[in-house]
Amino acid sequence: MPRSVAEHLDPAFAPKRILSLDGGGTKGIIEIAFLERIESLLASRTTNPGEFRLCHYFDLIGGTSTGAIIATALALGMTAAEVKALYFRLAQKIFRKPWFGIPGFAPRFHARGLGKVLLEVLGERPLESGDLKTGLAIIAKRLDTGSPWVLTNNPRSKFWNDPDRDAATGKVLHIGNRHYRVREVLRASTAAPYYFSPKKIRIVETEPEGLFVDGSVSPYNNPSLQLFMLAGIKGYGFNWAIDKDKLLLVSIGAGGRQPKLDPVKGLKMAPVSLAIHALQGMSWDTQVQALQLLQWVSETPRPWHINSEVGTLEGELLGDRPLLRFHRYDVKLDPQWIAQRTDLTVSEAEIVRLDDFVNPGIMQEIYEIAAKVAASEVRSDDFPASFNVF
Numbered sequence: 001m002p003r004s005v006a007e008h009l010d011p012a013f014a015p016k017r018i019l020s021l022d023g024g025g026t027k028g029i030i031e032i033a034f035l036e037r038i039e040s041l042l043a044s045r046t047t048n049p050g051e052f053r054l055c056h057y058f059d060l061i062g063g064t065s066t067g068a069i070i071a072t073a074l075a076l077g078m079t080a081a082e083v084k085a086l087y088f089r090l091a092q093k094i095f096r097k098p099w100f101g102i103p104g105f106a107p108r109f110h111a112r113g114l115g116k117v118l119l120e121v122l123g124e125r126p127l128e129s130g131d132l133k134t135g136l137a138i139i140a141k142r143l144d145t146g147s148p149w150v151l152t153n154n155p156r157s158k159f160w161n162d163p164d165r166d167a168a169t170g171k172v173l174h175i176g177n178r179h180y181r182v183r184e185v186l187r188a189s190t191a192a193p194y195y196f197s198p199k200k201i202r203i204v205e206t207e208p209e210g211l212f213v214d215g216s217v218s219p220y221n222n223p224s225l226q227l228f229m230l231a232g233i234k235g236y237g238f239n240w241a242i243d244k245d246k247l248l249l250v251s252i253g254a255g256g257r258q259p260k261l262d263p264v265k266g267l268k269m270a271p272v273s274l275a276i277h278a279l280q281g282m283s284w285d286t287q288v289q290a291l292q293l294l295q296w297v298s299e300t301p302r303p304w305h306i307n308s309e310v311g312t313l314e315g316e317l318l319g320d321r322p323l324l325r326f327h328r329y330d331v332k333l334d335p336q337w338i339a340q341r342t343d344l345t346v347s348e349a350e351i352v353r354l355d356d357f358v359n360p361g362i363m364q365e366i367y368e369i370a371a372k373v374a375a376s377e378v379r380s381d382d383f384p385a386s387f388n389v390f
Contacts, residue, residue, distance in 0.1 A: 002056040003389070008134045009059065009154050011239045015246045015387050018231065019058040019074070020224035021067030022287070022330075023216040024254025025192075025357030026091050028066035029084070031252045033370035034329045035070070036080040037378040038250070045388060053077050055134040058250075060238075062137030062152075062227045064215035066254065068189040072122070072182060075136040084367075090117050091360040111187065111196045118183040127153045127185070128178035137230060139215035139223050140188040143198060144208075148218035150226060151177055151185050156237035174204050188212035194276060195358060221283045224251035225290035228324065244299045244322040248387050251294075253330030255366065257355050259284055291328060298326035301382065327382050331370050342372040 007013045021031050035054065043052035054074050055061065063071035069090070073083045093113035125131055137152045154160070155178070162176040180201065188199040192214040200209035220226045228249055231240040240247060259281045266274065288306060295303045295313045299322040303312040331338070333351050338344055346354075346369070353359075354366050 002053075002133070003059075005130075005132060005134055005153070009156075009238070011241065013059075013389075014241055015248065015389065016059045016231065016240045017057055017387055018224075018227050018247070018249045019054065019061045019071070020222070020227050020249065020251040021061070021063035021071050022223070022252065022254045023063070023065030023067050023214065023221045025066055026095065026360055026363050027255040027355075027357045027366060028070060029087060029091075029363045029367045030255050030331050030370040031067065031070055032080060032084045032087060033367050034252045034374045034378060035074070035083070036371070037374035038383075039080045041378065041380050042383060053079060053133070058134060060135035060137060060152075060227060060231070062135075062139070062150075062223050062230075063189075064139040064218075064221050064223045065190045065192065067223070067252075068138040068186055068215065072136060072138070072186060075132045075134050077131075077133045086117075086121065088360075088363065090114065091363060093117055095358050095360050111191070111199075114190065114196075115183070115187055118186055122181075122183040122186070125182050126178060127151065127180050127182060128155070129153075129182065132182075137223070137227060138182075138185050138189050139218065139220045139226065140185065140191075140199075140212045141215055141218040143211045143213055145210070148215065148220060148226075149188075149212070150220075150223075150230065150236075151180060152230065152236075153178075154237055156239075158235065158237060160237075171204075171206060175202060189215045192216060193279075194272075216283055217279065219286040219290075222251065222253065222287035222290045224249060224326075224328075225293055228294065232323075242323050244325045245386060247324040248383070249294070249298070249324050249326045250382075251291075251326070251328045253287075253328070254357075255333050255355065255370075256287075256330050257333035257351070294324075294326050294328075297323045299324070300326045300328075302327075302377075304328055304330075325384070329374070329377060331366075331373050338369060338373070341376050342369065344369060344372065 039054055042057050043049035046052050055077050061071045061075050070083055132153050137150055140149050142149050159177045163173045184201055191199045199212045203210045230236045231238050232242045291304055292306045296318045303314050305312050333355055335346050335348055338346050354362050
């Protein structure tokens with residue numbers, strides 16, 4: 001019998017399993033290839049594999065931008081195959097050029113297609129919706145206050161309920177997070193600057209709406225470190241046990257490729273193009289930092305190479321014990337790396353084309369690469385029997 005959402009979130013029910021999904025536009029299809037592999041492995045352990053869903057296993061599923069869309073679909077009980085079909089449909093509707101708009105002065109894409117599909121799939125469901133079958137976390141960046149927002153369906157979170165009115169003014173201090181529509185929060189999390197317009201959300205009834213953009217411009221495009229902090233920092237209200245035998249964190253990326261720039265070409269680039277490149281570089285740096293910190297505090301059976309200075313951190317540990325068990329899955333968009341793990345040969349020119357995260361045309365090809373990588377990289381023993389609580 002699957003756990004209820006209350007049991008998934010309740011710290012008394014252990015161990016806990018977290019699934020973290022990066023942002024990455026159309027390259028989010030890479031995550032779905034890994035999810036299909038994980039779902040298949042875990043389903044085979046159950047008495048009724050056809051009824052198994054990843055929301056039965058993971059107690060918290062969180063994501064940024066495209067990862068937030070996938071996370072929400074999984075939390076609603078969709079299979080990985082259903083999410084894949086939804087994702088292909090979404091990409092075709094989202095990444096269309098608008099009929100009008102001056103480049104640099106208008107968003108590259110119109111968000112109407114995204115909003116229409118989100119409304120169709122989610123309706124007016126609020127974060128407190130009983131249709132969410134496990135914990136959900138969605139990350140966006142609030143521009144008007146300059147703060148990242150991590151919205152969850154945890155009823156013990158600080159801003160979940162409507163507060164009492166201010167005694168002196170009678171003013172409502174804020175609208176409880178439980179009332180936020182999931183589709184609006186997702187629209188905020190996916191509002192990448194330059195590509196889509198920001199999203200406004202009413203925070204306080206008597207004040208101007210908050211202005212939100214894509215969570216990828218916060219430190220949490222790879223949200224795994226933030227989700228780990230959600231689990232353990234008391235202020236977030238989860239209060240889960242922090243121990244390698246009680247906490248499993250699985251992080252899935254959307255195609256890693258370090259942004260590089262020829263210095264001569266860089267000096268000749270238009271300021272807006274240079275700014276976009278710098279922003280992409282910052283997003284990469286924060287993802288690497290999250291990976292480095294998590295590998296430093298966890299039991300990581302197959303750690304990733306961080307850089308030439310610190311290597312993988314294998315054999316190094318901050319403190320006297322691991323705080324969690326951690327796995328990171330991704331496809332490194334590098335010809336040699338792919339060749340070592342699959343029977344595929346991919347040229348550098350093809351890698352550049354596949355790294356275009358707003359091009360739906362790359363999705364099938366990059367999915368097939370990711371599926372081959374997942375077959376070799378995701379292993380049954382990555383999910384110890386001690387975490388088999390369905």
